[in-house]
Amino acid sequence: MSELYAARRTRLRDRCAAAGDAAALVSRPANVRYLTGCAPPGAAVLLGPDGDRLLCERPLSGDPAEGTPAEDLEVTVLPTREGDPVVAGADLAARAGADSLAVEEHHLTVARHRALAQVAPRLRLADLACAVEQQRFVKDEEEIACLRIAAEITDQALGELLESILVGRTERHLALELERRLVDHGADGPAFPTSVATGSHAGRPEHPPTDRRVEEGDFLSVRLGANYRGYRCEIGRTFVIGTTPADWQIELYDHVFAAQKAGREALAPGVECRAVDRAAREVLEAAGYAEHLGPRTGHGVGLEIDEDPRLSPAAMGKLDACVPVTVEPGVHLPGRGGVRIDDTLVVRPEADGGPELLTITTKELLAL
Amino acid sequence: MSELYAARRTRLRDRCAAAGDAAALVSRPANVRYLTGCAPPGAAVLLGPDGDRLLCERPLSGDPAEGTPAEDLEVTVLPTREGDPVVAGADLAARAGADSLAVEEHHLTVARHRALAQVAPRLRLADLACAVEQQRFVKDEEEIACLRIAAEITDQALGELLESILVGRTERHLALELERRLVDHGADGPAFPTSVATGSHAGRPEHPPTDRRVEEGDFLSVRLGANYRGYRCEIGRTFVIGTTPADWQIELYDHVFAAQKAGREALAPGVECRAVDRAAREVLEAAGYAEHLGPRTGHGVGLEIDEDPRLSPAAMGKLDACVPVTVEPGVHLPGRGGVRIDDTLVVRPEADGGPELLTITTKELLAL
Numbered sequence: 001m002s003e004l005y006a007a008r009r010t011r012l013r014d015r016c017a018a019a020g021d022a023a024a025l026v027s028r029p030a031n032v033r034y035l036t037g038c039a040p041p042g043a044a045v046l047l048g049p050d051g052d053r054l055l056c057e058r059p060l061s062g063d064p065a066e067g068t069p070a071e072d073l074e075v076t077v078l079p080t081r082e083g084d085p086v087v088a089g090a091d092l093a094a095r096a097g098a099d100s101l102a103v104e105e106h107h108l109t110v111a112r113h114r115a116l117a118q119v120a121p122r123l124r125l126a127d128l129a130c131a132v133e134q135q136r137f138v139k140d141e142e143e144i145a146c147l148r149i150a151a152e153i154t155d156q157a158l159g160e161l162l163e164s165i166l167v168g169r170t171e172r173h174l175a176l177e178l179e180r181r182l183v184d185h186g187a188d189g190p191a192f193p194t195s196v197a198t199g200s201h202a203g204r205p206e207h208p209p210t211d212r213r214v215e216e217g218d219f220l221s222v223r224l225g226a227n228y229r230g231y232r233c234e235i236g237r238t239f240v241i242g243t244t245p246a247d248w249q250i251e252l253y254d255h256v257f258a259a260q261k262a263g264r265e266a267l268a269p270g271v272e273c274r275a276v277d278r279a280a281r282e283v284l285e286a287a288g289y290a291e292h293l294g295p296r297t298g299h300g301v302g303l304e305i306d307e308d309p310r311l312s313p314a315a316m317g318k319l320d321a322c323v324p325v326t327v328e329p330g331v332h333l334p335g336r337g338g339v340r341i342d343d344t345l346v347v348r349p350e351a352d353g354g355p356e357l358l359t360i361t362t363k364e365l366l367a368l
Numbered sequence: 369m370s371e372l373y374a375a376r377r378t379r380l381r382d383r384c385a386a387a388g389d390a391a392a393l394v395s396r397p398a399n400v401r402y403l404t405g406c407a408p409p410g411a412a413v414l415l416g417p418d419g420d421r422l423l424c425e426r427p428l429s430g431d432p433a434e435g436t437p438a439e440d441l442e443v444t445v446l447p448t449r450e451g452d453p454v455v456a457g458a459d460l461a462a463r464a465g466a467d468s469l470a471v472e473e474h475h476l477t478v479a480r481h482r483a484l485a486q487v488a489p490r491l492r493l494a495d496l497a498c499a500v501e502q503q504r505f506v507k508d509e510e511e512i513a514c515l516r517i518a519a520e521i522t523d524q525a526l527g528e529l530l531e532s533i534l535v536g537r538t539e540r541h542l543a544l545e546l547e548r549r550l551v552d553h554g555a556d557g558p559a560f561p562t563s564v565a566t567g568s569h570a571g572r573p574e575h576p577p578t579d580r581r582v583e584e585g586d587f588l589s590v591r592l593g594a595n596y597r598g599y600r601c602e603i604g605r606t607f608v609i610g611t612t613p614a615d616w617q618i619e620l621y622d623h624v625f626a627a628q629k630a631g632r633e634a635l636a637p638g639v640e641c642r643a644v645d646r647a648a649r650e651v652l653e654a655a656g657y658a659e660h661l662g663p664r665t666g667h668g669v670g671l672e673i674d675e676d677p678r679l680s681p682a683a684m685g686k687l688d689a690c691v692p693v694t695v696e697p698g699v700h701l702p703g704r705g706g707v708r709i710d711d712t713l714v715v716r717p718e719a720d721g722g723p724e725l726l727t728i729t730t731k732e733l734l735a736l
Contacts, residue, residue: 063576110473
């Protein structure tokens with residue numbers, strides 16, 4: 001594994017060198033984790049003339065959820081709580097003879113950037129911009145393996161809940177129950193705050209769980225995901241509570257299912273992101289739901305639950321093989337409820353069977 | 369309540385005017401909440417020449433945990449997801465004729481600050497620094513009332529757990545159970561990730577819960593807190609599992625109890641923060657535990673779980689009446705366990721009875 005992290009750092013270092021920067025300082029937590037295997041709070045990783053170094057505010061906690069630093073990486077813990085790892089990194093880079101340092105201007109605050117400039121006034125500060133995020137776009141097989149496990153854990157947690165009694169329980173309790181089961185099945189934690197939405201809440205794109213109780217006849221939509229070794233996936237399913245869905249529920253479900261299927265089937269290397277969004281969106285527009293749609297159909301996942309690419313009408317990029325994304329269209333009818341169906345898939349060439357579905361819980365409309 | 373928020377904004381506006389700034393843009397979430405009653409993700413509040421305005425990235429979610437904006441406050445939701453409220457705020461300020469704008473340089477990234485400067489090139493950008501945090505230091509009675517309720521909820525959740533069976537349960541499960549009970553008793557959520565540490569983990573200052581099971585004879589230390597309307601408090605208690613604590617456990621507990629008592633009794637308006645730390649620390653140093661102590665004895669609480677003041681050896685400030693703080697000394701003996709005792713109190717004048725204890729769960733050593 002150490003070689004993996006070292007190779008990622010080398011690739012970044014080469015890119016910086018090509019841009020004229022002898023050194024780089026990475027501080028966004030997901031990016032630090034990508035390059036070193038761990039992301040203690042406040043840590044930064046310096047890719048400097050003298051080699052690579054992880055700078056921490058305090059001793060590593062041993063919390064497995066924080067990850068473990070690659071064995072060959074130098075780790076420096078700053079004394080007491082007074083130091084800023086980013087300032088320490090700039091100081092080290094300057095002393096090692098770097099004349100320029102690329103930093104993450106989309107992460108560092110103005111105050112920290114000034115402190116950095118003050119400690120190393122002769123260092124030319126450049127912008128690393130989203131170089132690490134771009135490197136993270138295409139996942140390697142180890143990363144996809146973690147996402148597969150995260151999806152398995154997620155499917156297990158959801159599956160167990162479906163076997164339990166739901167009527168009468170609150171959205172909040174169901175969400176907490178799901179999160180407990182994620183951890184029981186081996187997750188480091190939930191990938192994001194679990195959403196459970198029942199009755200007229202169902203299908204809302206972002207619904208924080210409330211004390212509303214599940215009732216017979218409700219649509220119930222849930223959205224959850226596991227964080228496994230930092231890798232986060234996501235699943236969303238909608239069910240009907242009780243024995244027989246109403247006609248309007250079956251009809252709405254069929255439309256959203258068709259839209260999500262169209263979105264999934266549009267995934268292939270080289271396809272424009274906006275085309276995937278279009279494929280799902282036009283099914284729902286044709287069914288008359290244009291005003292009830294959200295701004296986007298899906299997004300990338302990895303060390304963050306919401307990464308590039310974004311599958312939206314204005315998205316400018318294209319997909320590649322080994323890019324994991326969600327496809328999660330939905331319709332919410334205020335006062336009535338709605339349906340949202342969400343999978344995590346990995347883009348694969350058609351010759352290899354098309355997109356790899358990670359979240360395999362059935363998408364058939366279940367009456368629970 | 370609207371008048372409360374308007375008064376806070378007026379006080380901040382007056383301070384900026386005195387510093388020569390006609391307008392201010394606040395973006396740190398806790399500060400936005402303090403000034404407006406709510407803090408939707410990414411929102412910013414502009415105190416401009418034309419009045420005050422809350423700028424949001426998206427429509428308010430209705431999540432009570434996000435708060436509710438003061439009724440008299442103008443709220444603007446930016447179209448789609450393309451806008452940055454901070455950039456929109458700068459644009460509005462410039463159009464309203466402000467010649468300077470104070471921003472939170474300890475919050476805004478370099479990239480956002482550049483975008484702001486680009487949209488309003490004639491606006492002189494100044495640093496608001498920690499003006500809002502300073503205003504938040506002394507709490508008013510409404511804030512203290514929220515902290516009292518948060519503490520009550522926290523005591524209830526802890527009390528219920530103490531009546532349940534603990535042996536054989538994992539740290540993780542106990543932590544999740546405590547968090548569920550916080551929500552059941554009315555919390556918006558936990559104030560911070562709950563810590564449960566058993567056996568040789570006990571007494572660690574920051575211990576993320578593991579799958580370790582509680583056993584007879586263990587020290588068990590827990591640390592939890594409720595978030596009520598944004599206000600966060602904290603309690604920490606250490607217990608012994610089983611019928612009879614060992615002599616070394618009783619002795620260690622007595623020392624930490626005495627240190628925490630000394631820290632609590634040192635709290636008074638006008639007292640130096642480092643003196644409170646000293647009062648607790650010297651008890652433990654005299655007992656021979658100098659190398660096992662943490663860097664600080666406590667910290668302020670409010671809309672954030674960790675605020676000014678910091679009660680540490682190098683702290684420069686003084687306490688005031690109506691400042692809520694934690695007093696949380698502890699000793700961790702690697703391989704054996706330890707004790708940590710943590711209360712949230714409000715500094716009050718001696719004439720009013722001295723510090724007001726919010727977290728009232730007994731501090732007597734209980735064998736559970």
